[in-house]
Amino acid sequence: MNPSRRLLKVIVFSAALCSLSWLVSPLRAGEPAPNGWQQVAMREAVKPEFTYLPHGSFDGKGALVIAAAPNQAESHGAWIKTFPVKGGQGYRFHVWRKTEQLTVPRRNAVVKITWLDKKGNLIPARVQGADDKVRPVFPADGTTNQAGWTEVTDVYPVPVEATQAKVELHLRWASQGRVLWSLPELTPEAAPSQRIIRLASAHLRPRNGKSAMANCRQFAPLIAEAGRKKADLICLPECLTMCGTGLDYADVAETIPGPSTEYFGKLAKEHNLYIVAGLLEKSENLVFNTAALIGPDGKLVGKYRKVCLPREEIEHGISPGHDYPVFDTRFGKLGMMICWDVHFPEVARNLANNGAEVIAMPIWGGNPTLAKARAIENQVFLVTSTYTDPNRDWMKSTIIDKEGNLLSIGKDWGTLVYADVDLSQPKLWRFLGNFRERIYRERPVEGFVEPAESR
Incomplete structure (x- = not known):
């Protein structure tokens, strides 16, 4: 190959890598990546700050931290890791979460789990009589302990075709504060029985x-x-x-x-x-x-x-x-x-x-x-x-x-x-997935605001 053309390809490839560096980036120097977790920002302009604290969780284990970046109106990013799963089984997701100075934790600090096939694609499904995909799930918040850590856990039946679960631990729409996530677990457990x-x-x-x-x-x-x-x-x-x-x-x-x-x-x-x-x-x-x-x-x-x-x-x-x-x-x-x-x-x-x-x-x-x-x-x-x-x-x-x-x-x-x-059976809506879970995470911060003249 012509040396000049080879040099041009190297330059183009290097530029492409640089353009994606804001999307998935390594930890800051001196902090080893914990168990394969990656950092992802939704956009460069809203990229938060990521750190890992080896003993940052209340149980003495590591904590994945996302903090709102200074001088930004809002920050939005996530720690992401893919776990292997066996299709057709039930799995329990479990994580502890602590928020500091976040306005609405149920909206700001969210877990998202997506079931994927061996090629990393969404699983096909029939929903409401039409072709669709198995949509992501959003585990709900549980109780909060005296140390301020909230348990986020749920048990899900894994689609038969699924081989992996992409787990995302988000900080979103935050102008200040931070969230600490303990290292999550995704372990086999019997799917919920019928009620x-x-x-x-x-x-x-x-x-x-x-x-x-x-x-x-x-x-x-x-x-x-x-x-x-x-x-x-x-x-x-x-x-x-x-x-x-x-x-x-x-x-x-x-x-x-x-x-x-x-x-x-x-x-x-x-x-x-x-x-x-x-x-x-x-x-x-x-x-x-x-x-x-x-x-x-x-x-x-x-x-x-x-x-x-x-x-x-x-x-x-x-x-x-x-x-x-x-x-x-x-x-x-x-x-x-x-x-x-x-x-x-x-x-x-x-x-x-x-x-x-x-x-x-x-x-x-x-x-x-x-x-x-x-x-x-x-x-x-x-x-x-x-x-x-x-x-x-x-x-x-x-x-x-x-x-x-x-x-x-x-x-x-x-x-x-x-x-x-x-x-025990959530209603799955075409394109929306489990709407009940999404209501909790996505409904407005406040309900109905009183008109100004009546205040």
Whole structure:
């Protein structure tokens, strides 16, 4: 080869390497690369600072550190390593993470895992009836210890065709601060077992009741039927102690726990299930529209006070709730909301943010399209119990899945609606992958900002 042409090729090749040096770069001098980890910046202009601390983790092991670079509006980069995996098995990912001066750790310090074949390509998959790829997963944050280290872990079934997993430990969108990652582990572990549960709803409008307790008793046959069908949960409708009695909200209001929860507690224990009942609650001089959760041991698990009140309840002096509690049950995490709440996305989103897998919603009547939206946008199962005539194009007594499908619908008064769902299976969306995981990592820093004139 002509020497001048050979020299030209060397120069071009060297220039190409230099142009990529910002993308994947070695550690700073004197710091050995830990177990093959590489540093990657998303762009040269947002490249953070990378260091390795051999004893930087709280357990005395090494820590991979990414810090926001000085004099940059934002920094975004990641430590990346590829692990060998055996397709068709389950694997547990585990890492400890500590953040310092990061604004929103759930967005700033993120783990991303991508399953790849032997050629380093995404795995083909059929998703929602169409050709797609197996998309990356994003393990969620767990508990934080006293030293400020947060456990990030989850177990995943590995696609059969996968031979490797690309693990990325990110610092992103950071104008200050840093993140320390302990050296991660990816180890074989049995994939999560199925969590198939049966959700039920009572499609019943109380008739001719003269008291709160008379109305409660009308639901006993449907609760018994739910027990015979081995339901894990039955949802009853809103304000069930008032509906059809001719009494006012305050007339039937009672303490919680109180007579109604005691009555339903006996039924819950007898039939070995959870009951969500829409009641009117009296607390000091206030009245709340409340959903009570009673457990199979017959005891009150907790309650939710309706946050969004319609004009009728406002005019009757009902007070709003302010909290979004989520309760641990034997089948998973349960949240509750009530009727008018469904017309506002904040309520279901706050429950989902707090971990709800299932939301039970006693409801007088409402827009079924919005109920579907709440299930879809939060990737939860929604159980509703309504007083609406099933022939109307309005709310149904139903179980709604993560795609917004009505799995079962109450068509006749006095009937039980039920469906089986699997809480262990994430819903995979075409191109999006596991949307539930991505909501946590990618939703806005804040919810709805008050207009300036109302502050």
